[in-house]
Amino acid sequence: xxxxxxxxxxxxxxxxxxxxxxxxxxxxxxxxxxxxxxxxxxxxxxxxxxxxxxxxxxxxxxxxxxxxxxxxxxxxxxxxxxxxxxxxxxxxxxxxxxxxxxxxxxxxxxxxxxxxxxxxxxxxxxxxxxxxxxxxxxxxxxxxxxxxxxxxxxxxxxxxxxxxxxxxxxxxxxxxxxxxxxxxxxxxxxxxxxxxxxxxxxxxxxxxxxxxxxxxxxxxxxxxxxxxxxxxxxxxxxxxxxxxxxxxxxxxxxxxxxxxxxxxxxxxxxxxxxxxxxxxxxxxxxxxxxxxxxxxxxxxxxxxxx
Ligand SMILES: CC(C)(COP(=O)(O)OP(=O)(O)OC[C@H]1O[C@@H](n2cnc3c(N)ncnc32)[C@H](O)[C@@H]1OP(=O)(O)O)[C@@H](O)C(=O)NCCC(=O)NCCS
Numbered sequence: 001x002x003x004x005x006x007x008x009x010x011x012x013x014x015x016x017x018x019x020x021x022x023x024x025x026x027x028x029x030x031x032x033x034x035x036x037x038x039x040x041x042x043x044x045x046x047x048x049x050x051x052x053x054x055x056x057x058x059x060x061x062x063x064x065x066x067x068x069x070x071x072x073x074x075x076x077x078x079x080x081x082x083x084x085x086x087x088x089x090x091x092x093x094x095x096x097x098x099x100x101x102x103x104x105x106x107x108x109x110x111x112x113x114x115x116x117x118x119x120x121x122x123x124x125x126x127x128x129x130x131x132x133x134x135x136x137x138x139x140x141x142x143x144x145x146x147x148x149x150x151x152x153x154x155x156x157x158x159x160x161x162x163x164x165x166x167x168x169x170x171x172x173x174x175x176x177x178x179x180x181x182x183x184x185x186x187x188x189x190x191x192x193x194x195x196x197x198x199x200x201x202x203x204x205x206x207x208x209x210x211x212x213x214x215x216x217x218x219x220x221x222x223x224x225x226x227x228x229x230x231x232x233x234x235x236x237x238x239x240x241x242x243x244x245x246x247x248x249x250x251x252x253x254x255x256x257x258x259x260x261x262x263x264x265x266x267x268x269x270x271x272x273x274x275x276x277x278x279x280x281x282x283x284x285x286x287x288x289x290x291x292x293x294x295x296x297x298x299x300x301x302x303x304x305x306x
Pocket of ligand 1: 178247
């Protein structure tokens with residue numbers, strides 16, 4: 001019989017215990033159970049609406065499961081993980097997700113995305129039992145680095161590095177207009193970008209800006225995952241100002257980013273993209289990216305609970 005703790009704020013000890021659980025699960029599953037936004041929410045104290053749900057089992061001095069709720073722009077994100085040794089008991093996952101949905105309900109309800117990396121039939125079962133249905137699907141795409149031949153010849157777009165303390169406002173303007181439709185990447189504010197700049201991986205040299213007619217026309221922000229073996233070079237965020245769409249800048253910016261990563265010795269290029277983002281998926285396939293796996297959101301509209 002397990003017991004759930006619902007925490008609106010996580011203490012240092014809670015964070016350490018959950019981090020250990022996430023590590024064990026990452027080693028077993030070969031992927032991280034929490035997305036980057038959720039991980040930052042956990043370690044940096046959480047935004048408005050944050051809740052961490054920790055599952056304990058008698059006789060075990062570590063959490064056997066964890067779920068996290070965060071309020072995004074217009075919807076809620078929910079993720080969960082169960083210790084690999086406790087997955088035989090599906091009630092841990094069911095209780096975590098059920099209680100997390102209640103937390104959302106108690107905070108006014110709304111649209112919820114339950115994100116599952118590399119989903120399997122058991123996730124379909126849990127979702128169905130709790131009234132969630134399949135929603136967005138995210139591809140993780142990969143291609144080898146460095147780029148060569150014709151692609152390399154097209155990678156010479158004029159770019160300059162992002163300058164912290166100077167470029168945030170104009171970058172936010174382009175990002176938020178290009179991603180106005182996007183639940184996680186749209187609606188960023190100064191805090192969101194400053195939070196990213198404080199991350200150990202942040203390197204302004206790999207955050208490439210392209211200017212045209214005195215305006216920021218597009219950017220390619222890369223992120224090096226040096227803790228992975230072998231290290232992976234991610235096209236972290238790429239966008240073109242809607243006023244400059246269809247001019248070949250998107251392709252040129254991705255190539256410039258890949259070239260930057262390849263020149264730093266990375267041998268794997270990676271990115272995430274919504275499966276339905278046809279312009280972007282088409283562009284990535286045309287330059288040699290292939291789908292490695294997908295992550296899935298199960299969705300529900302949660303009614304407010306008094
Ligand atoms: C995706 C994006 C970066 C493409 O930038 P762009 O400068 O407009 O694209 P390009 O002009 O370089 O075109 C690249 C290729 O995509 C194709 N393409 C561009 N827009 C398209 C559309 N709406 N539908 C289908 N194909 C499209 C082009 O035909 C071109 O193919 P080609 O090289 O075979 O001619 C841009 O649309 C954007 O910023 N979108 C919003 C942010 C986003 O979705 N980022 C990616 C998230 S992972």
